[in-house]
Amino acid sequence: xxxxxxxxxxxxxxxxxxxxxxxxxxxxxxxxxxxxxxxxxxxxxxxxxxxxxxxxxxxxxxxxxxxxxxxxxxxxxxxxxxxxxxxxxxxxxxxxxxxxxxxxxxxxxxxxxxxxxxxxxxxxxxxxxxxxxxxxxxxxxxxxxxxxxxxxxxxxxxxxxxxxxxxxxxxxxxxxxxxxxxxxxxxxxxxxxxxxxxxxxxxxxxxxxxxxxxxxxxxxxxxxxxxxxxxxxxxxxxxxxxxxxxxxxxxxxxxxxxxxxxxxxxxxxxxxxxxxxxxxxxxxxxxxxxxxxxxxxxxxxxxxxxxxxxxxxxxxxxxxxxxxxxxxxxxxxxxxxxxxxxxxxxxx
Numbered sequence: 001x002x003x004x005x006x007x008x009x010x011x012x013x014x015x016x017x018x019x020x021x022x023x024x025x026x027x028x029x030x031x032x033x034x035x036x037x038x039x040x041x042x043x044x045x046x047x048x049x050x051x052x053x054x055x056x057x058x059x060x061x062x063x064x065x066x067x068x069x070x071x072x073x074x075x076x077x078x079x080x081x082x083x084x085x086x087x088x089x090x091x092x093x094x095x096x097x098x099x100x101x102x103x104x105x106x107x108x109x110x111x112x113x114x115x116x117x118x119x120x121x122x123x124x125x126x127x128x129x130x131x132x133x134x135x136x137x138x139x140x141x142x143x144x145x146x147x148x149x150x151x152x153x154x155x156x157x158x159x160x161x162x163x164x165x166x167x168x169x170x171x172x173x174x175x176x177x178x179x180x181x182x183x184x185x186x187x188x189x190x191x192x193x194x195x196x197x198x199x200x201x202x203x204x205x206x207x208x209x210x211x212x213x214x215x216x217x218x219x220x221x222x223x224x225x226x227x228x229x230x231x232x233x234x235x236x237x238x239x240x241x242x243x244x245x246x247x248x249x250x251x252x253x254x255x256x257x258x259x260x261x262x263x264x265x266x267x268x269x270x271x272x273x274x275x276x277x278x279x280x281x282x283x284x285x286x287x288x289x290x291x292x293x294x295x296x297x298x299x300x301x302x303x304x305x306x307x308x309x310x311x312x313x314x315x316x317x318x319x320x321x322x323x324x325x326x327x328x329x330x331x332x333x334x335x336x337x338x339x340x341x342x343x344x345x346x347x348x
Contacts, residue, residue: 009069012076016044024119030100034199035147036121037240039063041195044079050093052082054195059149060236066194070160078192107131122241129244140316141206141233141306144245147198148233153226155183162193165215175226177215184221185214206233231308237315246320246341249278249286252295254308263294263329271296272309287339290330297327314341 003010021027031049034041034056040063041056055075059065085091102108102119107127112119132138150157154170155177157163163184168177185191186200204211213224237245252272255265265271274293281287289295295310296302298318307313310326318324320343328335 009073009076012073012080015080016076024102024121024124025113026101028099028101029124030097033097034195035202036125037146038121040067042075044075044082046083046086048093049096050086052079052086053192054199055193056195057147057193057198059147059151060239063239066157066159066198068159071162071193074160074162075193082192105131107134126241126243129242133244138244139206144237144242144315145206145233145235146240147202147235148204149235150197150201152229152232152234157194159194163191163197171226171229171232175213175224176222177213177224177226178217181215181217181222183213184216185212187212188214204228231306234312241344243343243345244320245344246315246318246322247286247344248311248314248339248341249281249284250274250289250311251276252309252311255294263296265294265296266302269296269302270304270307270309270313271302272311284342285340286342287326288337289326289328289339292330294329295326296329299324300327302327314339320344 003013005011005014031051032043034054038056038058041054043051044053044055045051053075055067055072057066082091102124103113105124105127107130108119108124111117111127112123129138129143132143154168154172155165156167156169158166161182163182165172165177165179165181165183167179168181183191183197186197187204189200191197191200201211209228211226211228213226215222215224252274255263255271255273257267260267260269260271263271272295274289274291274295277289277291281289298310298313301313301317304313304317307316314324318341320341323338323340326337326339328337
């Protein structure tokens, strides 16, 4: 234990039996379920394998956007309190999910166990998705776009204070959330940490239009039905180790209807302006897009029921490694060009 024993954190940690898992070979993946592209993740549980809470989670900006020592101490305190309640019989037991072990994932067996390789968290996630893709069970919106960003709802937290709201904007503000509120439940499930909140948010059906968030406001519970904005599940996938993600090496912003109309484009289409081109695109000969280009069609398709940009259309509708044809407007001139997506391989 690196925390000095005479500190508050050290005193809290001394009341826990601490275990670090370095190999996932024998871990029940269903019980210890989480987004495996997190850099750090703690489960606070008891000897009956009842999970009290999770501590971890991240956003696309940084692996520790929602993690610091103050919030960890708060979680440790809450964990001890929940354990006391459990021992007193005041905390009901949660039903254990059906076990799932790494050896039950055929691709994982083939490419790790049989080769005597380490079964790592990100490999489990990646092989699960490759297996889903092969089995025809891969839902890109659910399985690719994991851990939606709560800032998409306008929720900004005071990280050292756990789930205390620092600022409420957009959907959160419209629902009545206020600075100083402390989030206590998500869709009627108690949450204690950002890890809890993000985990249960990730479990929301991507077709959902509303969630219910309960907050503590001055000691009183207040339930806030919150409308989910369009594409609330979208996150930047750049940091993820996902073989099944078609790498396109550009980003774009959706055009407004007035901009589309001015260019003579389908106002309901996904026409978008290239805002960023990755420096590796020319090296890999992926495409010849430039910032300012307008991409208004992919393989002849100009609209989609979900995608609002060309690159999102590619990620949702094309297979990693596939080559597509883009219709592009550059400096007023229309042209076509090829874009080769890439299937990355994240192996040792």
